[in-house]
Amino acid sequence: MLAAGRLRFMLSASFFSGLSLASSLAGAEAPLPVQAPPGTGQQALSVFVSGQDIAAASCAAAPCTAAPVALGLPASLRGRPARGDVVSLGSGRRAVVVTVASGPQTWKAVVAAPLVPGAPKVLFAGLVGLLQGQEGTRSGPMVQVSEPAADGTRRVLVGEEHEAVSLCGRPTILAPQLLSPADLELHAAKVQRLSVAERDAARAVTAVRIPDEEPSHAARSVLGALAASSARGAPQALTDGDPETVWSENVGGDGKGEFVTLHAPAELPISGLELTIRPKLAPLPEGAAPERLFIAGPREVVAVTLPEDAWKSPGARYRVTLSPPLQSGCMALVLDTAFTQSKTAQVSVAELSVLSELSASQLPELVAALAGGGQRAEASKSLLIAGGAPAFAAVAQAFDSLDEGGKRVALTVLDQAPCEQSAPVYVAALTGKIEAQARHAQSRLGRCGSAGGEALAQALTKADKTDKRVLPLLVSQLTLTDPARAVTAYLPLMDEKTVLRRRLLRTALAQAARTAPAEKAVRAALADPATSAVALVDLLRALGDQAPRYQPESGQALQRIAKTSAEFRTRFLLLGPAAALSSRDASAEAAFRKSLSADPSPHVRAAALALVREPKRFQGELLKALEDGDVRVREAAVQALGSPDAAFAGTALGARLEKDEWPLVRAAVADALAKHPASAALDEPLTSALGDDSSLVRARSVRALGERRVTSAAGRIRDRLEDADEWPEVRAEAARSLGVLCDDDSADILAAFAKKLTDPMASPDAQLIGAASVQALGRLAQPQLAKQLAPLLDKKAPPQAHRAAATALQARVTCRKR
Numbered sequence: 001m002l003a004a005g006r007l008r009f010m011l012s013a014s015f016f017s018g019l020s021l022a023s024s025l026a027g028a029e030a031p032l033p034v035q036a037p038p039g040t041g042q043q044a045l046s047v048f049v050s051g052q053d054i055a056a057a058s059c060a061a062a063p064c065t066a067a068p069v070a071l072g073l074p075a076s077l078r079g080r081p082a083r084g085d086v087v088s089l090g091s092g093r094r095a096v097v098v099t100v101a102s103g104p105q106t107w108k109a110v111v112a113a114p115l116v117p118g119a120p121k122v123l124f125a126g127l128v129g130l131l132q133g134q135e136g137t138r139s140g141p142m143v144q145v146s147e148p149a150a151d152g153t154r155r156v157l158v159g160e161e162h163e164a165v166s167l168c169g170r171p172t173i174l175a176p177q178l179l180s181p182a183d184l185e186l187h188a189a190k191v192q193r194l195s196v197a198e199r200d201a202a203r204a205v206t207a208v209r210i211p212d213e214e215p216s217h218a219a220r221s222v223l224g225a226l227a228a229s230s231a232r233g234a235p236q237a238l239t240d241g242d243p244e245t246v247w248s249e250n251v252g253g254d255g256k257g258e259f260v261t262l263h264a265p266a267e268l269p270i271s272g273l274e275l276t277i278r279p280k281l282a283p284l285p286e287g288a289a290p291e292r293l294f295i296a297g298p299r300e301v302v303a304v305t306l307p308e309d310a311w312k313s314p315g316a317r318y319r320v321t322l323s324p325p326l327q328s329g330c331m332a333l334v335l336d337t338a339f340t341q342s343k344t345a346q347v348s349v350a351e352l353s354v355l356s357e358l359s360a361s362q363l364p365e366l367v368a369a370l371a372g373g374g375q376r377a378e379a380s381k382s383l384l385i386a387g388g389a390p391a392f393a394a395v396a397q398a399f400d401s402l403d404e405g406g407k408r409v410a411l412t413v414l415d416q417a418p419c420e421q422s423a424p425v426y427v428a429a430l431t432g433k434i435e436a437q438a439r440h441a442q443s444r445l446g447r448c449g450s451a452g453g454e455a456l457a458q459a460l461t462k463a464d465k466t467d468k469r470v471l472p473l474l475v476s477q478l479t480l481t482d483p484a485r486a487v488t489a490y491l492p493l494m495d496e497k498t499v500l501r502r503r504l505l506r507t508a509l510a511q512a513a514r515t516a517p518a519e520k521a522v523r524a525a526l527a528d529p530a531t532s533a534v535a536l537v538d539l540l541r542a543l544g545d546q547a548p549r550y551q552p553e554s555g556q557a558l559q560r561i562a563k564t565s566a567e568f569r570t571r572f573l574l575l576g577p578a579a580a581l582s583s584r585d586a587s588a589e590a591a592f593r594k595s596l597s598a599d600p601s602p603h604v605r606a607a608a609l610a611l612v613r614e615p616k617r618f619q620g621e622l623l624k625a626l627e628d629g630d631v632r633v634r635e636a637a638v639q640a641l642g643s644p645d646a647a648f649a650g651t652a653l654g655a656r657l658e659k660d661e662w663p664l665v666r667a668a669v670a671d672a673l674a675k676h677p678a679s680a681a682l683d684e685p686l687t688s689a690l691g692d693d694s695s696l697v698r699a700r701s702v703r704a705l706g707e708r709r710v711t712s713a714a715g716r717i718r719d720r721l722e723d724a725d726e727w728p729e730v731r732a733e734a735a736r737s738l739g740v741l742c743d744d745d746s747a748d749i750l751a752a753f754a755k756k757l758t759d760p761m762a763s764p765d766a767q768l769i770g771a772a773s774v775q776a777l778g779r780l781a782q783p784q785l786a787k788q789l790a791p792l793l794d795k796k797a798p799p800q801a802h803r804a805a806a807t808a809l810q811a812r813v814t815c816r817k818r
Helices: 198-202 235-239 358-368 376-386 388-401 404-414 419-430 435-445 449-462 470-481 483-493 501-515 517-525 535-551 553-564 567-571 574-583 586-597 602-611 613-626 631-640 644-659 665-671 680-691 696-708 709-724 728-740 743-759 764-780 785-793 798-807
Strands: 033-036 044-050 053-060 081-089 093-102 105-112 122-128 139-143 158-163 176-180 186-188 203-206 209-210 224-228 258-261 270-276 291-298 301-305 317-326 330-338 344-347 352-357
Touching: 033 081, 033 093, 033 301, 033 696, 044 093, 044 105, 044 553, 053 093, 053 105, 081 574, 081 631, 122 139, 198 301, 198 798, 203 317, 224 235, 235 258, 235 352, 291 317, 291 344, 301 317, 330 344, 352 376, 358 376, 358 388, 376 388, 376 404, 388 404, 388 419, 419 435, 419 470, 435 449, 435 470, 449 470, 449 483, 470 501, 483 501, 483 535, 483 728, 501 517, 501 535, 517 535, 517 553, 535 553, 535 567, 535 574, 535 680, 553 574, 553 586, 567 574, 567 602, 574 586, 574 602, 586 602, 586 613, 602 613, 602 631, 613 644, 631 644, 631 665, 644 665, 644 680, 665 680, 665 696, 680 696, 696 709, 696 728, 709 728, 709 743, 728 743, 728 764, 743 764, 743 785, 743 798, 764 798, 785 798
Parallel strands: 203 301
Antiparallel strands: 033 044, 044 053, 081 093, 093 105, 105 122, 139 158, 158 176, 176 186, 209 317, 224 258, 258 330, 270 317, 270 352, 291 301, 291 330
């Protein structure tokens, strides 16, 4: 147990400048008993075997036997040889480290005589080693004694060891606490895990700052962070390929001795490293840059000095040249000094990646090793990633010849390549037959922008247009990846004759052309005389109501097509673009006006009328169209005038309601007048139309009178409801309109019709009128509504009656809530 209530303060870095964590020197231990003579202000100490245990006693002068303190040797180790090491701590004070070992078990105790007469201070006593956890993740207590300094003093550390955290095979203590000679207590400490001898013999290298404009040649994802002695966040941030994520030590100050262990391909000669210290964007208020750090393998150590305080240069990269190269399956980054001494500082490194050189002769063998996708392929992957552009080119060239497993690993290799190299392979994977690889390619192509777009466009030109799987894949992915390139790729294909393929391309063109990234490409295509008329028509149609945004190019393109082609198809298809541009382009407006009233084809005139959104602008053309000889044109004109803004046409519409020979036109007039402002002059022809020969016109007129709130017509409408010879659709419309008109005088009549829903054998006509009557009662919402609907809620009533009544009772818009 560690002494309770001890002080917890961080000793200065200079205090540990000579501390390393190698094992105690051979011969420093002696069999018990051992004696520690009195020191400066410190009592003497004796440690000895006492029966089946080990005990310690303190006194003014050794040997000490009075009031011994038992150290608690485990029963399994009793009778085993015990040895003691008298350690000189400095300042004339000492401690004894006791060791008892037998087979896999080792027990240690750290004992010191007090500074005043009394019992010895037992700072630690217990089993040490990997005592807890499962194989591979075991941990446990650790006691270490340093090598002697020049004056003979040594340091005693108590902490933990973890099976998964090792400085490439070196003894590694975590969360170390140092026995201080000042108060003979344990205190949290920062320690350098590399020995003095290793540090003194380390190869010295000064990092060189890489110009910001120089592209990175480092291989990402070759190194893999495994564990750290301390960390804020995950140590894997150091090697995740993202310079905005950071590993920061978690002990504060200069972080001396804190480290991250990394896996490296044992076959890879690492000729250099690239370091990013501070992220370019991510905020780290307490972050600080290392001044010196070590790169350590199992045997080799390189001391790296940074040329400047990298924390003052966010995003800066530094190259570390390693000559000769390092080659090992384990590597560690170990902090030493920092550009700050702030106790709250967090010394940080954003990214560590490797530079390597592979000979051209090695590449074919490495690429071939990808086959199968097994362990051999994974080992080859790391080397190929480190090989850079030549290796990526070799993988891309061989991709089609690889088997499924090889292609899977090859894609992860190419994930580290520039998109110019990887995108064509992604396209091959996208159109391949392995679903997982196609998904992989989809996710990566979206990040490749113009490089991905170019690869997809090239594949589209070569694709079999009859392939119902590949063509939609390429089109949809190109539209998402690079809309600008998609526009230029689709336009030459717009003369496609097959309906389904043409529809696919037109839809994709519309999606791509309306995006901001495609604007430049759209303008260029509109202005290019070489763009075919067919493609221009589809492009203008694809722009839809956004065509004015592309002025003047869109208007000029419209004129160009109109001059070169007057055929029906062109005139018809250009109606939408002309309508959209009519408010911004005089030529487009003139063309659209001509289409409304003077085009030789009634199909064009009717379609143009359907596109009118501002009736006042086209007042003359619309009034003229009301007199057109074609019924569909007149109907379209009436529908275009169905707006409050078309009040100028009220009289003409009323006349058309009375005299047009076609019921569908008269019915359309009733619908249009329903939306016009209140006017007795318009109510009159609608009321008269209640006697129209057509049931369709009568029904629409009933509805229009209700929507216009013509209460004076309530009696005539009630007559339509009660007329047994009237068409049921008209009677149902009459019931609904009476509710809209809030005609309380009709409540009893409506209730009588509603009650007919209770008859399970009611005719379809009775059900239609009954349902409309229930709806009207709900709109009236008279105080006796529940009573009026009670028969419908009776348990014997049909389900449809229950539903109708429930809906009426819950009506939100009623005559009482207006």
